[in-house]
Amino acid sequence: MRVFSTRHRDVGLGYVAISLVAVAVGMLLSLVMRLHLTWPDWSLPLHGPVLPEEYLAIVTMHGTLMLFFVLTVAPLSGFGNLILPAQIGTRRMAFPRLNALGMWTMWLALVAALAAFFVPGGAPIGGWTAYPPLSESPLAGPGQGAGMDLWMASIALFCVAGTMNAVITLTTIVKRRCEGMTWERLPLTVWAWFTAALLSVPAFSVLLAALVLLFCDRHLHSGFFVPGQEWINGVMIEHRGDGSPLLWLHLFWFFGHPEVYIAILPGMGLVSMVIANFARRRVFAYRLMIATTLLIGLLGIVVWGHHMFVAGLNPFAGTVFSVASLAIALPSSAKVLSWLVTAWGSRAPGGQRKPMATPMLYALGFVSFFITGGLTGPVLAQPILDEYLHNTFFVIAHFHLIMSMAAIFGIFCAVHYWYPLVFRRQLSERLGRWHFWLTLLAAYGTFLPMYITGLGGEPRHYAQLNGIAGPGARLLALTMPLQRHITYSAVVLIAAQVLFFWNIQRTARGPKLTEENPWGATTLEWAPGAMDDEGPKVRVVREPCCYEQDGEGFVPQWAEPEAVSGIPIPLRGEAE
């Protein structure tokens, strides 16, 4: 593999490597957070006790690394580059050199973000949302000086790289599909990448613009996000203008909400295809799945205000955002129903094939987390309930079950499913199953109790819950037994990931696979030579997921009709 390669596979692997670095650091940071919350006097080896500002810096960087560099980069940029061209029957992404440039810009963004730890004052402490005036003045706290500037530079570079990749993805899907690959025959993965890329362009552009304005507020004393006069840490600051932090909230969440769909949509698409493949039947209500993907994307852009119910918005605006947010429950439910129906009765009749291979397990795990995390979305979408639950651990449980667990299970599913395609080796099923079950149970042990501590009133971003006097501390101290349980689970959850890396490491030395299509997949990336740079050109003659009634025989998208004339294909729109 050449370092400055413009091949889509190398670029995709580069993006995946970014995510691997970010996920390793982000996971360690979360471990430090959990240990500190449970035992505040605990001394970090080679460092000493964790100070409150360090705790906030860790929270900020954990969110930044995970949201931007793991959940956006791996599913969309990483697997998009690795698999997308083969899945639509082209040899390369559009604009290969720009594509490689995007990946290297993303590396630069990651380096800038990590560098924030090593400057005077340390990393920023305002959370990944960076609300001004906290993010606007170095006086507001340690980390808000050089650390904050590095953070902004990092996210600006991320926006540039992300937009580049989104434009390339869109262009590739629109212009480079092979013969016969009509929009209706596109695998749902491609539809998901398409929608995520569509969302990325306005979301990242708006965030970049907001960052430029924040930069002006910080260094040129303009007043886009701060009032004309500010009083911070005993110092009066005058600005050339009279603005409002609410403008930042609007711009930030206009990016921030679509961002969560950018992260989860690729997983949804992949899970749809994987469940269909291992259940050996057509995706139930295929066209509706395309429609719901687009609808979730569309609604995702117009609901940013549900992060602002208690921020100082007009309560009538809260109502509008509430109704729009509740509406997302419907396309999401439609997707869950489709997954349930598709997976129904997937056990093999003959017992020759194994429907419960690890990619299927991860896909089902995705569905499970999506249900348990997603169902609390409508609860939080009601402003009257958000008035109580906003910024508590209830919210943390909600988005960690969806974002950190469902989306990560989507990534695990992708790794296990496509590993034989990319590396011609198969990951150990046994290790994979162990990893799956341990991760699933530990994740539920970690995140489900957070619903309860959230209901108990535990707020986010608290560096310490006990040891303070007053009724607030007495209230929070009640969550401590659960806190300890959450920390133990989190330690198991993180430890279980060793199995995954061990599996990858072990397989890298294992024997090569002889089978070209070990999962019996029907989508185009498994066509012979589809992943090569100079393979035979392929032609698509039907939609994906055509299987025989007994589930043994299947007809891939690329098989010519005369070769498979004897196989009856079930009708569309029915569950067998």
Next chain:
Amino acid sequence: MASLQTSDVVRWGWFLPRDAALHGPALDAHLMLNLWIVLGLAVLAHGLLLVGVMVRRRRAKLPVVMLEYLPLLALTALFAWLATKSEQLWASQRYVGADPAAMQVEVTGEQFAWYFRYPGVDAAFGRTKLPLVSAAEGNSLGIDPTDPKGKDDIVTSQLVLPAGREVDLTLRSLDVIHGFSAPEMRLKQNAVPGQTAHIHFTPTVPGEYAILCTQVCGLGHYRMQSVLRVLPAKEFDAWLTQRELAKARFESEVSR
């Protein structure tokens, strides 16, 4: 009061703290309804998922309408019903302002403390100016000494309220965004620098309650806590009169 019993704070198994505001029980009931529905749907969906992957392929053919559109229709009705119910609660609390007779208190957030200001006998708050803020001179809120309305304003570090009377809180912040939260009052609203926000509620049960900051505001965020003391109406009147007298004495000494 230090040895508050667990049972005083936690009402029941979902860990929800005690509810001591007039609008609270309706909110709690709606929250519980939501949580039970969510739990039911989660169990149902997981049951279908587990049974689905255990059973072997069935031959019966069901149309899309039965498996997709009917359940979706039911869910639409369910969410519409929940939305209507919750919007009624939200509207009754937030669409209209406080009763004109409600007690006025101003809440100011500053890294990392809450200040509470009562308007005093003239029932009007004095003007504040940011350049006048000086904790060293005893003027943490920057009250303008030239404004006669501010002469009798009382500033406290605890929020003391009478039980059973509506309160209109005016929220503001001196420096960064703070989140004013009183979990036992089922109340939360951000205090945003450069603007004011109003929330109104009626505390019902006398006691000592938590006031937290729920918007990350800097390194002391976790200890930006205060006390909400709800007193029986008579005790509150005595407390307020005492404060007003002390303030009047102080002012007359300063002017002498």
